[in-house]
Structure formats: structure tokens, C-alpha cells
Amino acid sequence: MRANEIISSHSRSSLAQQSPGAAKTGFSDALNQVVSSLSELQASADRAAESVAMGNLANLHEAVIAMQEASLALDLVVAVRNHVLDGIQELLRTQV
Amino acid sequence: MDCFDISASGLAAQRGRLNVIAANIANVETTVTDTGGPYRRQQVIFASKGSNPGGVEVVGVVPDPREARQVYQPGHPNADAEGFVAYPNVNIVEEMVDLVSATRSYEANAAAFNAAKAMAQQALDLGRA
Amino acid sequence: MKCNLLAEVTSQALAAALRGTAARQAALANNIANVDTPTFTRTEVEFEQALAGALREARRAPSHCAGQLRVPPPRGHEDHSAPRREDGNNVSIEREMTALARNALAHRAASELLASRIRMLRAVIHGNRRG
Numbered sequence: 001m002r003a004n005e006i007i008s009s010h011s012r013s014s015l016a017q018q019s020p021g022a023a024k025t026g027f028s029d030a031l032n033q034v035v036s037s038l039s040e041l042q043a044s045a046d047r048a049a050e051s052v053a054m055g056n057l058a059n060l061h062e063a064v065i066a067m068q069e070a071s072l073a074l075d076l077v078v079a080v081r082n083h084v085l086d087g088i089q090e091l092l093r094t095q096v
Numbered sequence: 097m098d099c100f101d102i103s104a105s106g107l108a109a110q111r112g113r114l115n116v117i118a119a120n121i122a123n124v125e126t127t128v129t130d131t132g133g134p135y136r137r138q139q140v141i142f143a144s145k146g147s148n149p150g151g152v153e154v155v156g157v158v159p160d161p162r163e164a165r166q167v168y169q170p171g172h173p174n175a176d177a178e179g180f181v182a183y184p185n186v187n188i189v190e191e192m193v194d195l196v197s198a199t200r201s202y203e204a205n206a207a208a209f210n211a212a213k214a215m216a217q218q219a220l221d222l223g224r225a
Numbered sequence: 226m227k228c229n230l231l232a233e234v235t236s237q238a239l240a241a242a243l244r245g246t247a248a249r250q251a252a253l254a255n256n257i258a259n260v261d262t263p264t265f266t267r268t269e270v271e272f273e274q275a276l277a278g279a280l281r282e283a284r285r286a287p288s289h290c291a292g293q294l295r296v297p298p299p300r301g302h303e304d305h306s307a308p309r310r311e312d313g314n315n316v317s318i319e320r321e322m323t324a325l326a327r328n329a330l331a332h333r334a335a336s337e338l339l340a341s342r343i344r345m346l347r348a349v350i351h352g353n354r355r356g
Contacts, residue, residue, distance in 0.1 A: 201261060
């Protein structure tokens with residue numbers, strides 16, 4: 001799954017948040033997709049980095065790109081996590 | 097002995113060699129020296145230093161054993177009985193080739209030094225955000 | 226949670242590459258310094274094969290957090306295969322210079338990739354919040 005697909009699925013799910021019932025499934029679907037593709041991206045970044053460590057410099061650009069993709073996906077997951085936490089804290093504050 | 101010391105020893109050794117080559121070129125026509133006789137071509141002897149890798153050092157500057165050049169010049173103040181003057185056994189072409197080689201070796205050592213410096217810098221950058 | 230954050234296999238492999246290329250730099254610098262030393266034999270450092278072997282071994286026995294990567298330290302040895310000149314020296318400046326450039330690139334590549342990984346870990350720890 002490519003980085004731009006992750007981002008577009010994320011924005012689709014934020015629109016779905018306007019109706020609370022449907023929001024829950026849309027959001028968790030998107031989150032699951034992002035998390036599973038993240039571990040896939042990290043695994044291929046790992047392979048590419050190990051290849052460079054073993055002296056295969058011909059595909060150095062692949063390793064750098066894969067590392068950046070994994071890093072972006074990670075940033076996205078972390079951002080989503082932060083939004084979720086902020087949302088929960090917001091909810092807890094209003095339920096006084 | 098770290099990478100910097102190794103390359104520094106290479107730079108110093110090649111610089112010493114360049115000095116000797118310069119002296120040879122400057123004295124190519126010197127027919128009389130303090131020790132009598134024409135200037136003799138000098139050459140440097142390199143040897144590896146200590147524990148490997150230890151770099152290099154100049155262990156001696158020795159004269160070239162080849163015979164002096166005899167040139168027929170009866171009118172010259174230093175001419176011998178047959179009218180021959182002994183000139184230094186320095187061949188300019190040979191010295192120029194040696195000069196180019198010494199310069200290249202010097203530059204190679206400088207490149208090695210810069211590579212070591214860049215690596216050290218990258219090690220420091222590992223921790224940067 | 227016992228695992229050291231940088232102990233996982235890929236980071237260990239990159240660290241091993243850094244050690245190997247640093248050791249190779251010393252050998253190349255020594256070869257270059259001794260390019261005009263009579264009877265000198267060039268030396269070489271090998272670590273890629275050992276690293277590849279260690280990686281294969283680590284993949285065969287997968288464990289989650291701190292997969293063990295047992296990499297032997299980089300080994301230097303004399304290279305007698307290069308042709309010798311009249312004075313017995315077998316160092317070729319061109320060969321050493323190209324090896325130097327390639328090695329510097331390999332070192333920089335491993336260094337940048339490792340730095341990226343460290344940044345990623347830091348992003349997770351701090352939740353990407355600044356200040």
C-alpha cells in the first residue's frame with residue numbers, strides 16, 4: 001500500500017466521523033490499514049538497509065526511499081494516535 | 097595509531113620526497129660541492145612504521161650510486177686533465193616524472209585524510225535530530 | 226520490556242557496516258601512505274561476507290524484540306594477489322583511490338540510514354510532539 005493511498009483513506013475516514021455510528025467502523029478500518037501497511041513498509045525498509053550494510057550500493061536510492069516511506073507512515077500513525085488521545089481527553093472533559 | 101596519523105605520516109613522507117627532488121633539480125648543473133666533486137643525486141628510502149597499520153616514514157636519504165656525467169668541456173675551470181667536466185648524475189626528465197608521482201601520492205594521502213574526517217563527522221551526526 | 230531499542234537486527238547490521246567501513250578506511254589509508262615503500266604488501270579488510278552470514282543466521286532463528294546478530298569483528302589480511310612493481314610494492318594508487326571513494330560512500334549510506342532509524346524511534350517516543 002503506497003503512502004498516498006494511506007493519506008487518502010485517512011481523509012475519507014475523517015469525513016465519515018460526522019455520523020458517530022458509521023464513524024467508528026470507518027476510522028478503525030483506516031487505522032488497521034495504516035498499521036498493517038506500516039509493518040510491511042518497515043520490513044522492506046529493513047531488507048533494503050541490510051542490503052546496503054552488506055555492500056550493495058547499487059540500490060542505495062531504494063533503501064533511502066523505503067526508509068522515508070516507513071518514516072512517513074510512522075509519522076502518520078503517531079499523528080492519528082495523537083488525535084485519538086486528544087479526542088478522548090476532550091470527551092472526558094465534557095463529561096463532568 | 098588512528099587514520100589521521102597514518103595519512104599525516106604519508107603526507108610528511110611525500111613532502112620529504114618532494115624536498116629531495118627539488119634539491120636534485122636545483123643542483124642539476126652543480127659541478128663543485130663542499131666534499132669535492134659534482135653534486136650526487138639524492139633519493140629517499142621509505143619504510144612502513146611500527147604496528148600495522150602504522151603508516152610510513154622516511155628512514156634515510158641516500159646518494160644515487162650511479163656515475164657522474166662526463167662532458168667534454170676543455171675550457172671549463174673544473175675540467176680534468178683530459179678536458180672532461182663531471183656533472184651531477186641528475187636526469188631532469190627522471191626528476192620530473194618522480195615529481196609528478198610524488199605529487200599524486202601526496203594528493204592521494206590528502207584524499208584519505210579527508211575521507212577519515214568526513215567519517216568522523218558522520219559519526220557525530222548520528223545523534224543529531 | 227527488556228529489549229535495547231537499537232538492538233534489533235537491522236540497526237545492528239548498519240552498526241556493523243559502520244565498524245567495517247571504518248576499519249577498511251584505516252587499511253586503505255595505510256596502503257596509500259605506503260604507496261612508495263619498497264616490498265610493501267597492501268592489506269584489505271573484509272566484513273561484508275561475515276555480515277551476510279550473520280544476517281542469514283539471525284533470520285533462520287527469528288525472535289521478536291532483540292534478535293541476536295552475531296557479527297565477528299572486521300578482519301584485515303594481506304593481499305598478495307595484486308601485481309608487484311620492481312621495488313616489490315603492490316599498491317596501485319588508482320585502485321586505492323576508487324576503493325576509498327566507494328568505502329566513504331558505503332560508510333555515509335549506513336550512517337544516514339542508521340540516523341533515520343534513530344529519528345523514527347525518537348518520533349515514536351515523543352509522539353512527534355515538539356515543546
